[in-house]
Amino acid sequence: MNILVIVAHPELTASRANKALLQGLNKIQEDIHIHKLYELYPDWNIDTEKEQELLLRYDRIILQFPFYWYSCPPLLKQWFDDVMIPGWAYGPGGTKLVGKEFLVATTTGGTDKSYRSGGDNQFTVSELLRPIERTIAKCGGTYLPAFVCYDANASTEERLEQEAQRYAEYIRTPLPVLTH
Ligand SMILES: Cc1cc2nc3c(=O)[nH]c(=O)nc-3n(C[C@H](O)[C@H](O)[C@H](O)COP(=O)(O)O)c2cc1C
Known part of the structure; x- marks a missing residue:
């Protein structure tokens, strides 16, 4: 499976x-392409055509x-x-993303316990990600269950390394296993 990882972190050097x-993904020998939006577009002038061409080349797209x-x-x-414009991603003739798999990978300051009904954040991360889930569905893509690394700021280097291993395995997990 070829995988595109679109990274949106405004300050990756301080991350x-x-x-x-x-770093966990760099150890994998498979076809994984890492695409860092804030490095590529410091002026926010996104090259729509280039981004669309890139999306066409991959089966699974990770939004990290x-x-x-x-x-x-x-x-x-x-x-x-x-990038997700009419006639390309949705609407009449907009079929380019149909059947592609999309997966959100996010890190939170909050703990897993805080992201539930009655917790400090009230809702689960999956619930809060619904606008992205709907966007993917509107474009005919397959939205996969998100990967969440909770409590990121309080985590030791050791835990982050374990999370990185879990991440590397998770994003390569075949669709039927992720959605069973
Ligand atoms: C502007 C801003 C908004 C944030 N909002 C949230 C939030 O809504 N929920 C949360 O759990 N953490 C929030 N955080 C914490 C970040 O998610 C956390 O610092 C980040 O995931 C750590 O990853 P990094 O080490 O790669 O930067 C926020 C941080 C910043 C700077």
Whole structure:
């Protein structure tokens, strides 16, 4: 399976969690392409055609980002607005993403216990990710269960390394196993 990892972290050099997750992927010998939006587009001038061509080349697309205000960092939202356009991603003739698999991978400051009914954050991360889930569904893609690394800031290097291993395995897990 060929995998594209779209990374949206505004400050990857200062990151601990997302950096650790990416380091885990670097150890894999498979066809995984890492595409860092904030490095590629410091002026936010997204090259729609280039991004669309890239998406066409991959079967599974991972959207990796730190959870910011219960959502993704803003350049990824801009990326959706610029790349998922009518006639290409949806609407009449917009069939290019049909059948592609999409998977969100996010790191949170909050703990897993805080992301549930009655917890500090009230909702699960999956519930909070529904706008992205709907966007993928609207474009005919298959939205896979998200990978979440909770409590990222309080995590030791050792735990982050374990999470990186779990991540590397998770994103290569075949669809029937992830959705069983
Ligand atoms: C602007 C901003 C907003 C954030 N919003 C949330 C949030 O809504 N929920 C949460 O659990 N953590 C939140 N955090 C914490 C980040 O998710 C956390 O610092 C990040 O996942 C750690 O990953 P990193 O080491 O790769 O930066 C926020 C952090 C920043 C800077």
